[in-house]
Amino acid sequence: MTRIINDFTLNIATANGTGSQSANLIILNSIFEMGVPVSGKNYFPSNISGLPTWYIIRVSDAGYQAPGNETNYRVIMNKDTWVDDIENAESGSVIIYNENVKLPIGRDDCTVFGMPMTKMARGINPKLSRLIANMYYVGALAHLLKIDENAILKAVTNQFAGKEKAIELNMRAIGEGREYAAENWLDEVGHQVEAREKDPNSFLIDGNEATALGSIYGGVNMLAWYPITPSSSLAEEVIRWLPKLRNGEDGGATCAVLQAEDELAAAGMVLGSNWAGGRGMTATSGPGISLMSEFIGLGYYAEIPGVFWDINRVGPSTGLPTRTQQGDLSMLYEASHGDTQHIVIIPGTVNECFEFGWKIFDVAERYQTPVFGFSDLDLGMNRWETSGFEYPSTKMDRGKVIRTQAQLDAIGNYGRYRDVDGDGICYRTLPGSGLEPILTRGSGRDEDGIYSEDPEDYVKHMARLKRKIDGARDELPAPIIREEENKQVGIIYYGSMENIIVEIDDMLESTGLSVSTCRVRALPYHSEVQQFIENHEQVIVLEINRDGQLFGILRKELPVNLLSKMYKVAYSDGLPPRAQIYSDLILKTMQKEVSV
Amino acid sequence: MSVIKLNVIDLEKTDYMGGKSSLCPGCGHDQVSNVIIQAAWENGIPPESIAKMSGIGCSSKTPAYFLGKSHGFNTVHGRMPSVSTGANLVNKDLSFIAVSGDGDTASIGIGQFIHAIRRNLNMVYIIENNGVYGLTKGQYSATVERGSKKKKGMPNEQPPIDLCAMAINLGCSFVARSFSGSKKQLTSLIRAAMSHKGMAIIDVISPCVTFSNNDESYRSYNYVKGNDEILHNVDYIPHYTPLAEVDIPEGKYDDIKMFDGSTLRLETVGSNHDPSDAVAALAAIHHATAKKKHVTGLLFFNPGIETTDEALGLTDTPLVDLSEEQLRPSAKSLELINQGFRSN
Numbered sequence: 001m002t003r004i005i006n007d008f009t010l011n012i013a014t015a016n017g018t019g020s021q022s023a024n025l026i027i028l029n030s031i032f033e034m035g036v037p038v039s040g041k042n043y044f045p046s047n048i049s050g051l052p053t054w055y056i057i058r059v060s061d062a063g064y065q066a067p068g069n070e071t072n073y074r075v076i077m078n079k080d081t082w083v084d085d086i087e088n089a090e091s092g093s094v095i096i097y098n099e100n101v102k103l104p105i106g107r108d109d110c111t112v113f114g115m116p117m118t119k120m121a122r123g124i125n126p127k128l129s130r131l132i133a134n135m136y137y138v139g140a141l142a143h144l145l146k147i148d149e150n151a152i153l154k155a156v157t158n159q160f161a162g163k164e165k166a167i168e169l170n171m172r173a174i175g176e177g178r179e180y181a182a183e184n185w186l187d188e189v190g191h192q193v194e195a196r197e198k199d200p201n202s203f204l205i206d207g208n209e210a211t212a213l214g215s216i217y218g219g220v221n222m223l224a225w226y227p228i229t230p231s232s233s234l235a236e237e238v239i240r241w242l243p244k245l246r247n248g249e250d251g252g253a254t255c256a257v258l259q260a261e262d263e264l265a266a267a268g269m270v271l272g273s274n275w276a277g278g279r280g281m282t283a284t285s286g287p288g289i290s291l292m293s294e295f296i297g298l299g300y301y302a303e304i305p306g307v308f309w310d311i312n313r314v315g316p317s318t319g320l321p322t323r324t325q326q327g328d329l330s331m332l333y334e335a336s337h338g339d340t341q342h343i344v345i346i347p348g349t350v351n352e353c354f355e356f357g358w359k360i361f362d363v364a365e366r367y368q369t370p371v372f373g374f375s376d377l378d379l380g381m382n383r384w385e386t387s388g389f390e391y392p393s394t395k396m397d398r399g400k401v402i403r404t405q406a407q408l409d410a411i412g413n414y415g416r417y418r419d420v421d422g423d424g425i426c427y428r429t430l431p432g433s434g435l436e437p438i439l440t441r442g443s444g445r446d447e448d449g450i451y452s453e454d455p456e457d458y459v460k461h462m463a464r465l466k467r468k469i470d471g472a473r474d475e476l477p478a479p480i481i482r483e484e485e486n487k488q489v490g491i492i493y494y495g496s497m498e499n500i501i502v503e504i505d506d507m508l509e510s511t512g513l514s515v516s517t518c519r520v521r522a523l524p525y526h527s528e529v530q531q532f533i534e535n536h537e538q539v540i541v542l543e544i545n546r547d548g549q550l551f552g553i554l555r556k557e558l559p560v561n562l563l564s565k566m567y568k569v570a571y572s573d574g575l576p577p578r579a580q581i582y583s584d585l586i587l588k589t590m591q592k593e594v595s596v
Numbered sequence: 597m598s599v600i601k602l603n604v605i606d607l608e609k610t611d612y613m614g615g616k617s618s619l620c621p622g623c624g625h626d627q628v629s630n631v632i633i634q635a636a637w638e639n640g641i642p643p644e645s646i647a648k649m650s651g652i653g654c655s656s657k658t659p660a661y662f663l664g665k666s667h668g669f670n671t672v673h674g675r676m677p678s679v680s681t682g683a684n685l686v687n688k689d690l691s692f693i694a695v696s697g698d699g700d701t702a703s704i705g706i707g708q709f710i711h712a713i714r715r716n717l718n719m720v721y722i723i724e725n726n727g728v729y730g731l732t733k734g735q736y737s738a739t740v741e742r743g744s745k746k747k748k749g750m751p752n753e754q755p756p757i758d759l760c761a762m763a764i765n766l767g768c769s770f771v772a773r774s775f776s777g778s779k780k781q782l783t784s785l786i787r788a789a790m791s792h793k794g795m796a797i798i799d800v801i802s803p804c805v806t807f808s809n810n811d812e813s814y815r816s817y818n819y820v821k822g823n824d825e826i827l828h829n830v831d832y833i834p835h836y837t838p839l840a841e842v843d844i845p846e847g848k849y850d851d852i853k854m855f856d857g858s859t860l861r862l863e864t865v866g867s868n869h870d871p872s873d874a875v876a877a878l879a880a881i882h883h884a885t886a887k888k889k890h891v892t893g894l895l896f897f898n899p900g901i902e903t904t905d906e907a908l909g910l911t912d913t914p915l916v917d918l919s920e921e922q923l924r925p926s927a928k929s930l931e932l933i934n935q936g937f938r939s940n
Contacts, residue, residue, distance in 0.1 A: 202938075203934075203940065205937060216925065217925060219923030224678075224681075245925040248910075248912070249911070250911055250912050254918055256915065257908070258685065260711075261707055264708075265678035265681070268675045268678025268708070269679070271671075271679055275669055275679070275683060277687065278686030280682055358924075388938070389930060391927040391930050391931075395920065396920050396924065431690055432645060432647075432916075434644025437666055437667040439669070442672060451660065
């Protein structure tokens with residue numbers, strides 16, 4: 001059998017709450033330790049214990065991060081999904097199963113390996129057999145894939161850091177699994193792992209932890225949050241890291257963290273803290289943003305900074321709460337009633353999660369408006385590779401805040417909502433300062449902040465807000481553009497689609513289609529995005545949703561003459577995006593275009 | 597020649613005034629605004645140290661009419677407590693004086709009201725409670741008594757929510773009820789609330805002169821005046837006035853020490869009310885309600901519980917005053933984080 005090195009997909013089917021996540025991470029981390037490009041995606045249910053969960057590992061020398069089009073190995077542990085898991089196995093693939101689940105396999109067209117995992121685990125520790133059974137498939141895979149023994153030991157040691165007994169028990173189970181496979185499984189397998197030179201700087205981390213760290217380096221001093229998947233771990237990582245990184249001279253906390261009674265209250269706390277001059281943030285998901293939208297409008301209209309992270313999950317409504325999507329973008333951009341327009345910062349890598357995590361506070365204070373960070377479950381909760389975070393390159397920008405009488409005197413004609421610099425951004429004073437106090441309000445007001453229903457005041461105010469946010473376009477993170485020479489087809493995408501863009505590009509290239517790419521990293525979109533569209537004959541907007549939400553935003557704001565060459569390719573099924581699906585859809589869209 | 601009167605920090609009363617009220621002439625809320633001005637001035641609170649907070653409704657408009665030298669925030673309907681919480685967390689040195697209404701607090705905002713009490717947010721929370729939604733032209737609110745009737749339409753048939761009883765049950769550290777027409781009592785209670793550390797709730801019955809000041813309304817001026825069951829006479833003695841210089845009342849009295857050193861003197865009227873007794877406070881409310889009366893005075897006082905900012909163990913410097921160096925960890929620390937991840 002031909003050996004195929006570092007190019008396969010592995011699917012592990014277990015039940016939630018059985019400890020399989022530890023086993024899966026040991027496989028992922030040990031392959032990573034061997035210097036082989038690897039990624040893991042957790043397809044988990046909205047449940048704590050008992051419902052099916054799948055863990056997908058992609059190993060790829062080409063660096064492809066998303067689950068591959070074919071699954072080469074399946075580990076089948078869960079009796080509830082047994083029949084489907086076996087039926088889904090591709091002909092010629094390898095099935096590894098727990099023999100103690102007494103259910104039939106019946107796939108002569110596959111290489112089938114059984115092991116009495118539960119029984120063997122009972123031999124080690126009857127009480128913990130349910131958990132330990134998972135380590136037998138780790139051992140089996142270590143044998144089949146040829147995962148290095150030391151890499152496994154290191155992964156296990158890190159997974160159960162400080163728990164010597166657990167390390168010993170699990171290593172024993174892995175060893176037994178490895179031996180059993182070596183002695184009993186004689187058929188050859190094609191796909192294996194081979195060590196590569198490991199970048200000593202690289203490690204795996206999820207986007208939520210990266211964003212949490214970024215927030216701490218951004219000087220967050222008030223975090224109000226309400227638990228919601230998949231954003232909770234962002235807040236929890238801030239809580240975990242804060243005492244290690246930041247304490248006052250008296251040992252007291254330098255960031256107030258409050259679990260709010262709901263998302264409405266969390267948003268109110270963010271606005272209150274920023275109104276008072278703090279750097280307040282919240283982390284939530286789509287349902288939370290729906291609830292926060294009233295306050296978002298207040299923040300926009302009364303010009304209060306605020307940082308709101310949306311870790312997108314599948315909507316509408318409760319939707320698929322543990323699955324991923326880019327379905328909130330248009331809501332974020334225009335959240336709340338009346339005419340609104342919000343700045344949205346969109347990381348596409350864990351490095352950007354960190355970088356935008358600190359930068360977003362500067363943007364919020366500079367533009368005195370609520371700013372959204374837009375991530376999703378795939379980027380937020382799955383582990384992505386990085387070679388390390390970079391320290392903030394600029395000092396904090398606290399925006400136009402008047403802190404002394406001298407500053408106030410220098411302005412002369414101060415009014416809270418008077419645009420003295422001509423950039424749409426006015427100066428503000430803080431409570432406690434005694435400088436030019438006003439009653440901040442969500443109702444109409446004149447340039448001095450005095451209540452007004454005068455049509456002229458309203459029009460002037462709204463026009464200035466538009467000018468202010470428009471003025472941010474080229475100051476926000478610029479798109480990442482890679483242009484082909486022929487400039488025929490350009491693909492615009494954003495966020496976690498970054499995960500599969502290289503693979504999509506290679507797939508299209510193999511059909512003879514060379515595409516340029518442009519990853520949008522902020523809204524309102526940068527002028528370079530428009531140039532990219534102008535430079536290409538056809539432009540596809542690629543998104544993980546149903547309707548093409550960025551496509552809609554672009555269509556609303558671009559010059560009309562550019563619209564006829566714009567196409568949307570939008571698809572979302574809740575799972576992390578797979579390159580083949582989007583590549584096929586792009587080709588289909590292009591063919592339709594050619595045939596028309 | 598008249599002598600301009602100054603308070604202990606040498607400010608005139610005009611330094612505590614606000615803009616012209618746009619409420620209906622005779623509105624009870626304007627009386628409350630006047631008392632807030634008087635109380636803040638007499639207590640000698642620097643206007644710049646106050647943050648005026650409100651939600652939405654007639655009552656929530658009033659921060660425009662008092663304390664013009666203080667920053668304020670007229671937020672959204674029912675959500676003032678959360679905005680106050682956020683501001684308090686980053687600047688615990690501000691004195692929060694909030695005004696809300698019965699619609700703003702007892703209906704749309706009841707969740708935030710409850711949680712602000714539960715956390716003992718350090719603020720004065722005044723409810724101007726008239727039993728109707730004034731700004732939308734007189735619909736009943738959730739605090740109005742069953743059988744009470746406004747000027748037009750049918751009597752109210754829904755059972756009421758008693759905000760003071762709810763606050764007492766939640767362990768609120770200061771709970772009082774008063775009447776906009778009882779200027780002396782209200783002034784003493786608001787002054788005491790301003791001297792308190794923690795959540796101080798004052799439910800002020802404040803008649804709506806336009807929609808429910810008729811005799812069939814249990815919240816009309818005449819009805820409240822005739823059915824006010826006072827728990828005690830309250831007298832506030834500021835911390836800057838030595839107690840020894842104050843006349844001693846003829847009858848029985850109890851002194852309550854406030855956080856800032858001032859004293860609230862409760863002079864017994866009829867039977868003695870012990871404000872540290874939550875059961876007695878609830879009994880007083882229920883007995884009055886049964887007789888279709890309004891009990892007023894300091895119902896419940898429970899000092900010494902941690903405020904929101906204290907419970908979080910914040911550093912002593914208000915968080916808004918921390919420097920960039922204190923808010924952004926060092927480059928070295930990030931290098932250590934990277935190294936830690938790499939060695940894992």
